[in-house]
Amino acid sequence: MLNRALFCTLMACTGDVKESSHDTETTTETTTDETTNTGETTPADDTTTTDETTNADDTATGETEPVLLLIGLMVHLEGHRVDSESDHDDYREAIVAYADLFDAHGAVPTWEVREPIDSCLTYKDPYFRPLEARGHGIGVHADLGGPDMPEGYDVPLFTDDLAGMKSRLESQEVSVRHVSGVCSELDWTAAVAGAGYSFVTGVVDYCLKSLAPVPEEVADCVDPADCHDPYPAELADRLHPWRMDDDNWIDSAADGSVVILPESTTSLPKLASGGDDLSFTDEDIDEYLVQLEAALALVDPEQVNVFFQLWSFGLALDPEVMERWLIAIEPYVASGQVRWVSLPEMYDAFIDWEAAAR
Numbered sequence: 001m002l003n004r005a006l007f008c009t010l011m012a013c014t015g016d017v018k019e020s021s022h023d024t025e026t027t028t029e030t031t032t033d034e035t036t037n038t039g040e041t042t043p044a045d046d047t048t049t050t051d052e053t054t055n056a057d058d059t060a061t062g063e064t065e066p067v068l069l070l071i072g073l074m075v076h077l078e079g080h081r082v083d084s085e086s087d088h089d090d091y092r093e094a095i096v097a098y099a100d101l102f103d104a105h106g107a108v109p110t111w112e113v114r115e116p117i118d119s120c121l122t123y124k125d126p127y128f129r130p131l132e133a134r135g136h137g138i139g140v141h142a143d144l145g146g147p148d149m150p151e152g153y154d155v156p157l158f159t160d161d162l163a164g165m166k167s168r169l170e171s172q173e174v175s176v177r178h179v180s181g182v183c184s185e186l187d188w189t190a191a192v193a194g195a196g197y198s199f200v201t202g203v204v205d206y207c208l209k210s211l212a213p214v215p216e217e218v219a220d221c222v223d224p225a226d227c228h229d230p231y232p233a234e235l236a237d238r239l240h241p242w243r244m245d246d247d248n249w250i251d252s253a254a255d256g257s258v259v260i261l262p263e264s265t266t267s268l269p270k271l272a273s274g275g276d277d278l279s280f281t282d283e284d285i286d287e288y289l290v291q292l293e294a295a296l297a298l299v300d301p302e303q304v305n306v307f308f309q310l311w312s313f314g315l316a317l318d319p320e321v322m323e324r325w326l327i328a329i330e331p332y333v334a335s336g337q338v339r340w341v342s343l344p345e346m347y348d349a350f351i352d353w354e355a356a357a358r
């Protein structure tokens with residue numbers, strides 16, 4: 001219970017906090033002290049980070065509390081044509097195999113769905129419902145509003161399309177509160193809000209194209225692939241969700257319609273190579289840990305702190321490397337520094353934090 005109290009201190013749980021997902025992990029959390037006391041598995045021993053950020057030595061003596069960073073993985077299920085029931089079945093099996101791997105290591109992916117929204121309906125196989133029941137996050141990946149949008153496409157059409165994807169996925173009895181793949185020259189924030197979404201992920205520099213005037217750094221960017229770095233530019237600014245100002249989404253406003261959950265780094269297989277090599281490698285894992293340590297050093301206990309990556313699947317990644325990545329994260333979970341959650345749970349933590357701040 002001490003650890004739950006600590007969690008609520010860090011996450012600013014409200015006084016009437018429901019006995020919710022925070023409590024379901026009590027057994028895991030109560031093992032924290034033993035794990036840290038071994039002194040062998042804590043990340044601090046293997047790295048050069050400062051004592052302030054890892055706390056491993058201090059925790060062993062009970063002097064300092066561990067920091068807490070909510071970690072996740074955003075999986076874009078996109079770019080996969082399904083032309084037959086066997087295509088649909090093969091894709092589902094691949095997704096579920098990765099889901100099993102994540103579950104085996106206590107990791108919590110968030111599936112942001114494009115093509116399977118409709119193939120699940122066509123083949124009457126709503127497989128996202130059982131994944132949500134396993135604690136995974138579910139959302140929409142739209143890939144709409146970009147430079148290849150049809151002639152005459154506008155905010156009302158954009159809004160209708162986003163609302164349609166949401167309702168077709170919700171018809172499969174999953175809860176859908178967020179969307180990615182919406183960056184546009186159009187006012188994408190109005191379309192997202194109008195379609196009834198509560199939060200947005202996958203915000204990259206190209207999203208700045210909706211602002212007037214268009215910021216200089218993206219003024220010449222025609223292809224989103226050329227301005228696809230996560231926004232904002234500094235990691236420190238990407239660790240905290242914000243409720244966006246409806247008139248200027250890069251600013252925050254208490255009465256904004258939609259929350260932005262910023263992704264922390266470039267996508268998993270690009271971490272080390274910067275995009276030249278799209279396979280997931282051990283070098284990517286090393287770079288992930290460097291970035292994770294950097295994020296831990298920046299954790300602000302007064303705010304909600306999130307750290308998640310993109311995997312565009314799309315491209316299947318080597319499951320053996322994936323498993324080594326998941327294993328590399330486990331000591332951080334055991335020491336209480338990080339906690340796997342879905343992206344909807346990150347949003348909920350932000351809503352709790354907002355409520356406590358009022």
Ligand SMILES: [Zn+2]
Nearest residue numbers: 076078143181
């Ligand atoms: Zn996409």
